[in-house]
């Protein structure tokens with residue numbers, strides 16, 4: 361966290377100035393932090409002397425500007441919907457560097473992906489396999505694909521966001537043999553070019569074992585199927601620090617371990633070392649994002665607690681309400697004042713669960729002060745809603761002392777843009 365004169369700075373711009381220029385609530389990204397994370401990941405792979413791709417998981421934060429940045433950083437990205445693909449396309453991001461994931465891609469979405477020339481489609485299930493094969497046969501076109509496996513590995517994480525265990529809607533089930541049937545079907549199609557195997561074991565992961573098991577399993581599976589994969593894709597999931605309870609493993613440590621496991625497992629199973637792909641979302645954008653709010657009302661309930669209400673809430677960050685996620689906040693215009701209080705930071709939405717920070721020690725505050733919640737760059741804006749018909753905040757990128765608006769604040773006109781009158785019949 362950058363600071364000067366007791367003020368929070370983001371990307372070299374003071375939070376106070378950002379709030380004055382763009383109003384609150386506001387999402388702000390420290391662009392150099394995103395770049396530093398990507399560099400750290402690239403350096404770890406380079407040190408391992410492996411072929412690799414970093415494919416940013418769009419679901420964490422998908423707007424045109426992030427793809428502009430990723431294009432500049434020369435990494436790939438992963439999409440999970442027509443809407444994300446449309447956003448990527450609008451940014452002029454090279455489609456060959458895009459992969460397409462998801463457990464229920466529609467025929468229209470698959471057509472869109474094939475039309476745009478999406479580099480890799482990650483086949484998730486038999487229905488999609490049939491849709492895609494039919495589509496490609498009709499067009500006499502080939503498509504690079506990976507196959508997503510449901511590996512039966514569960515990483516320690518919040519129950520709602522673990523996707524690697526056997527009881528999962530994602531991927532072909534390995535344990536029951538369905539995956540082998542799908543593999544044979546894929547290999548039998550001359551329109552599908554199977555480049556490798558994919559799996560994702562969960563999100564916000566704080567231990568490395570899941571990844572080494574996964575790499576071993578992918579290599580063993582390839583060996584059992586007499587298949588030399590060009591690529592193994594181990595998904596995303598690297599955990600980040602939201603508050604003092606979180607002790608994340610550095611991205612580089614995860615990557616070293618994945619590469620070393622891949623080397624050991626390929627040797628053990630008689631494979632050449634495949635290219636290693638990862639799909640991190642949260643770890644790339646999460647720590648770089650800040651949410652700025654203006655403090656409004658306050659309620660002190662004697663002997664129970666104090667609530668500070670801000671001008672945003674669950675519409676711009678649903679994670680505390682949805683997952684019980686714990687964030688950390690700072691008083692952006694007075695970072696280190698001595699007098700402290702403990703408060704709960706609530707939003708302005710009509711719901712008791714609309715909490716942003718469950719418990720936070722802060723300097724003394726007054727209405728109009730500026731609050732910053734840290735590490736909100738992932739799954740904040742991307743999961744935002746118009747609940748209570750509140751407009752979604754603007755998004756600003758800040759780098760080297762310059763701030764740039766990259767998503768406009770929604771207006772009330774935007775809120776009602778799609779509404780149509782109901783013509784009441786009067787007779």
Ligand code: LLP
Pocket residue numbers: 417419420461521523560562563564595596597598639640641642643679738739
């Ligand atoms: N790849 C696949 C196939 C995924 O399903 C996911 C996340 C990722 C990559 C990226 O994972 P990350 O590196 O961001 O952990 N809304 C939840 C997170 C859901 C993640 C779902 N899949 C949250 O706010 O915590």
